Amino acid sequence: MALLLNPNTYRDLIRPLLFRLPPETAQKLADEALRLTPVWKLLEPYLEYAHLSLRTTVAGIDMRSPIGLAAGYDKDCERLESLAALGFGYVVGGTVTLSPRTGNPSPRILRYERQESLVNSLGFPGKGVGNATMRLAGSNGPARVPAVVSVSGETISEIVACHRELEPLASAIEVNISSPNTAGLRAFHDMGALTELLTAVNADRKRPLFVKMPPFPQAGGSRDDDDARKLVLGLAGVCVDQGVDALTIANTRPVREPQLAVGVGGLSGRLVYRDMLRMVSDTRAAVGNSIAINACGGVFSGRDAWNALLAGADTVQLLTALIYQGPGVVRSINRQLALMVSLNGLTSVSEIAQLPREATA
Template sequence: MYKLLRPLLFKLDSESAHHLLIKVSQLAKLAPIRQLLSTIYAHNDPALKLKVFDLNFDNPIGLAAGFDKECQMFELLSAIGFGSVEFGTITAQPQPGNPRPRIFRLPEDEALINRMGFPSQGADLLAKRLSLLPRNAADRIRIGINIGKTKAVPIERAQEDYVASFSKLKEYGDYFVLNVSSPNTPELRMLQERTRLNDLLRALQAVNIDQAPLLIKVAPDLSYAEIDDILECCQQHSISGIIATNTTFSRDGLKSSSSERGGLSGRPLFARSYDIVSYIAKRTERKFPIVAVGGVFSAEDAYKMMQAGASLVQVYTALVYEGPAVVMRIKRGLSKIVAQEGVSSISELISR
């Protein structure tokens, strides 16, 4: 079905196609449509259930940040079978992001380049939308909230800005992600430096009274020494896990010859994200939860990330190239792998 739709969608520029999807997804607010989608995309295998940072997940496949920044497609995303969705990146203050066009397809590489720059309607509006989510649906699927810095706020005042967003949103998320790794907000990646990260984490944990899981999303372009620093900060401030990785500046191995600026995602990112996941898992003796993201298109990709040390996996670009059925296909494939490996659950597979 998506194979037929894709050429039409790809005639539109990426962001227009995305806005069209947001409009069409409103149909999933109707119970019969939602039920139909849930039936079409059903793969509910109890063996895929797992517990990570003390939260129960229906399955390990999550939607990566940036796809539904403002929680406008929740019903659709829940109906197509994600175990978790990560809203955001949200900023404390509303802001327009970079001028369009700012997302570019590289079909030959099954990749995207984006320089969105955190377009955001602001934390207040997201809090309002999240407060209206149907509770029974929200019970099945874990909700992550990804927070970034408002562009107009200087780096020295980043802590206040993150704390403002977190304080507005803290009652609506199951877990929270500090995005310090987007390549499209000037200076943002400086927050990955040890001193700045320590200050940021200290400020956030001070207001995290209920001890919600806080995670950090890292860039794939960091050196191993920089990752070591981040891991030390995570340990010092009781961070619950790491999301590896965001998009990359690198253009290595591309078949396409795009000169667009921005972060690259999709298949060409897999190898680098995999390396970072493997490195973090080794460094932490597989004791620190890792959410792997970057070029995951299939159950085999997801399983490779899990063998490298990931507990959960997220997708974004695969959804653009493969359509919504990719979630079901990855889950079916993982169920098969669980059976072939002779274990009783995905958790057993991950902890081997």
């Protein structure tokens, strides 16, 4: 069993077979495997790495680990129980939209295998909020693992409607204002528009609220890029003022990619890791300790997670690493992270941010 779930076994034996298939075909095969929820629950003791030092609390939500599944894998919240069994501290389902969407035309996912990265131009394909509500209401729920649901839309009314339907069924809602593949979302990159959106969401909300932020431009850019960076930090300030509980930093980086049908997409994986660390560090410096941060982008190892927490994050979200390293990746990261906590004389991952930035193990 240990051999089967070892990341090296997946990398050397299973991944080469899956990667012979188009990305969305491989995803469908993985989804079929995840339908076997009782099997994954039986495997959970082999996939989980439990240690007291990994336990943490964010926005009043208790988590067995700071390692979460990012939105985008289970768009319709149909496999969250199986995904929770992989050892995550929390899982994010979605992104869910008000109405069903087909998304962008194919091809819309491209692998950069050597860099362990992906570019996607999916455009929020999904079955809509009605299906997600039915799925979440009908599940037993990942008993020990909080389920966050990502929602989005191109208007305030769409997002508020999704939030209202799904909040009673989730531990928290994550509002996605930043997909590079959905042009309408850029309206909420305006501080006034974001204030209006969050005011509307706050009118009804009873549970924690996360906001998924757009990325900074890459380091070393133009003056316009510096202005864009300041805008993102300004949006973070709006979230603080509106009582948002956590920022997810950040969404995929927009890139041109002619092999995709629409010619552009969002980059994820190892290629965005350094930029993610800079965004987390700069945002933490700007907002202080007034809000939690979920680091999202290029985390593949315990050391990667350590560096994100050291930069100022409270939790870490991953998705691309799951695709490249398989179901054993979360256990591997948690085991490495617990060891680094111990070697640095700490008792909890929540203490990492108090260390000097150069601290390592």
